[in-house]
Amino acid sequence: xxxxxxxxxxxxxxxxxxxxxxxxxxxxxxxxxxxxxxxxxxxxxxxxxxxxxxxxxxxxxxxxxxxxxxxxxxxxxxxxxxxxxxxxxxxxxxxxxxxxxxxxxxxxxxxxxxxxxxxxxxxxxxxxxxxxxxxxxxxxxxxxxxxxxxxxxxxxxxxxxxxxxxxxxxxxxxxxxxxxxxxxxxxxxxxxxxxxxxxxxxxxxxxxxxxxxxxxxxxxxxxxxxxxxxxxxxxxxxxxxxxxxxxxxxxxxxxxxxxxxxxxxxxxxxxx
Amino acid sequence: xxxxxxxxxxxxxxxxxxxxxxxxxxxxxxxxxxxxxxxxxxxxxxxxxxxxxxxxxxxxxxxxxxxxxxxxxxxxxxxxxxxxxxxxxxxxxxxxxxxxxxxxxxxxxxxxxxxxxxxxxxxxxxxxxxxxxxxxxxxxxxxxxxxxxxxxxxxxxxxxxxxxxxxxxxxxxxxxxxxxxxxxxxxxxxxxxxxxxxxxxxxxxxxxxxxx
Numbered sequence: 493x494x495x496x497x498x499x500x501x502x503x504x505x506x507x508x509x510x511x512x513x514x515x516x517x518x519x520x521x522x523x524x525x526x527x528x529x530x531x532x533x534x535x536x537x538x539x540x541x542x543x544x545x546x547x548x549x550x551x552x553x554x555x556x557x558x559x560x561x562x563x564x565x566x567x568x569x570x571x572x573x574x575x576x577x578x579x580x581x582x583x584x585x586x587x588x589x590x591x592x593x594x595x596x597x598x599x600x601x602x603x604x605x606x607x608x609x610x611x612x613x614x615x616x617x618x619x620x621x622x623x624x625x626x627x628x629x630x631x632x633x634x635x636x637x638x639x640x641x642x643x644x645x646x647x648x649x650x651x652x653x654x655x656x657x658x659x660x661x662x663x664x665x666x667x668x669x670x671x672x673x674x675x676x677x678x679x680x681x682x683x684x685x686x687x688x689x690x691x692x693x694x695x696x697x698x699x700x701x702x703x704x705x706x707x708x709x710x711x712x713x714x715x716x717x718x719x720x721x722x723x724x725x726x727x728x729x730x731x732x733x734x735x736x737x738x739x740x741x742x743x744x745x746x747x748x749x750x751x752x753x754x755x756x757x758x759x760x761x762x763x764x
Numbered sequence: 765x766x767x768x769x770x771x772x773x774x775x776x777x778x779x780x781x782x783x784x785x786x787x788x789x790x791x792x793x794x795x796x797x798x799x800x801x802x803x804x805x806x807x808x809x810x811x812x813x814x815x816x817x818x819x820x821x822x823x824x825x826x827x828x829x830x831x832x833x834x835x836x837x838x839x840x841x842x843x844x845x846x847x848x849x850x851x852x853x854x855x856x857x858x859x860x861x862x863x864x865x866x867x868x869x870x871x872x873x874x875x876x877x878x879x880x881x882x883x884x885x886x887x888x889x890x891x892x893x894x895x896x897x898x899x900x901x902x903x904x905x906x907x908x909x910x911x912x913x914x915x916x917x918x919x920x921x922x923x924x925x926x927x928x929x930x931x932x933x934x935x936x937x938x939x940x941x942x943x944x945x946x947x948x949x950x951x952x953x954x955x956x957x958x959x960x961x962x963x964x965x966x967x968x969x970x971x972x973x974x975x976x
Contacts (some may be wrong), residue, residue, distance in 0.1 A: 512921045519920045526897045761817040
């Protein structure tokens with residue numbers, strides 16, 4: 493056979509066979525390359541999926557934590573603002589029923605009861621208002637946000653510059669999320685940032701919405717925050733996720749914080 | 765002698781694969797059905813080849829042209845089902861027009877190896893195969909991946925063998941030497957059949973009890 497292959501005329505066959513093996517070698521190399529790449533890609537995708545799962549878990553945890561905190565707050569409010577006062581009313585009424593009081597004392601007690609009842613009513617109204625602002629349901633998001641800013645301006649020493657143009661047609665649930673996000677922004681700015689001035693811009697049309705919120709508070713170190721996101725911010729993030737939006741923030745220590753939220757596929761320019 | 769053992773072993777494995785794929789046929793994907801039909805037709809051609817050459821002692825080279833056309837049509841549809849890209853139909857139709865033109869313009873082509881036709885059709889099938897590799901990169905359980913490897917390896921190497929098929933008419937080259945080329949082809953063919961079998965064993969073997 494070898495002799496035959498070495499003949500000049502058979503050389504061509506030999507060359508073809510060598511070429512075939514070279515081709516086979518290259519093809520096998522390509523297949524191996526494909527398999528290793530595939531392995532790597534699938535591993536990366538798995539990592540990504542795990543990361544997303546961990547993120548979801550974190551958000552779920554944050555949601556449960558927030559829920560518990562909220563329950564605690566409501567319980568506290570109910571106890572402080574309503575139960576204790578109703579106790580006083582009950583006691584005073586008992587005193588009245590016993591009837592060993594002068595007319596003056598009776599009148600004073602009744603006045604006292606009336607005062608406390610009025611206060612309790614006011615407290616319960618405020619409590620209900622905090623849980624779900626009726627204005628949001630009756631007059632829509634724009635009015636609710638205006639009222640929210642007014643309330644903060646009236647009660648605290650802050651000024652909120654604002655430009656709210658809400659023309660979207662989001663569902664009531666989504667509007668409540670947006671309202672809560674803004675509420676959280678202001679709360680965080682006052683509680684953690686000790687800010688005195690804020691700027692809120694809401695621009696929207698149809699399915700798009702842009703929210704921009706700035707304050708002059710203490711700010712935070714972004715890199716530190718990456719590792720240890722606060723509950724308030726987690727809460728905002730999970731609401732933005734529900735709204736299918738994007739949350740972005742920039743902050744520097746002592747130079748305030750700026751948050752931007754974009755929902756829908758609107759133009760980026762809306763924040764300018 | 766060795767050549768015949770290799771060749772018959774290839775046909776034997778093809779027959780086994782055809783039976784196995786036919787048995788697993790019910791409730792399978794469209795690509796699977798097309799691939800099974802491809803196996804049946806290829807098996808028939810192989811049997812005819814043997815019948816013509818060994819029993820009737822006639823020239824069977826025209827069967828290589830039938831093989832070329834059937835393989836191209838069925839594997840094109842097969843890859844269309846896998847890739848779901850209309851461009852495949854377009855490209856394959858163009859090539860078919862070219863083949864029809866080629867055979868009409870020179871009818872004698874049927875009695876020899878159509879080197880150009882083989883090179884073009886197999887190269888295009890190789891391209892489909894590479895595209896399918898690329899598409900299955902991020903799929904967790906791509907269908908027919910092992911068969912695709914088989915097609916890729918076999919077509920790449922056999923293109924050269926078939927394209928040089930007309931050397932058989934070159935009187936200067938001893939038939940024995942030429943048979944060496946056919947032996948290599950036979951071994952590659954066995955490798956291809958083994959990969960088809962592995963695909964069946966891995967992805968369709970366990971599913972038989974479910975369907976029966």
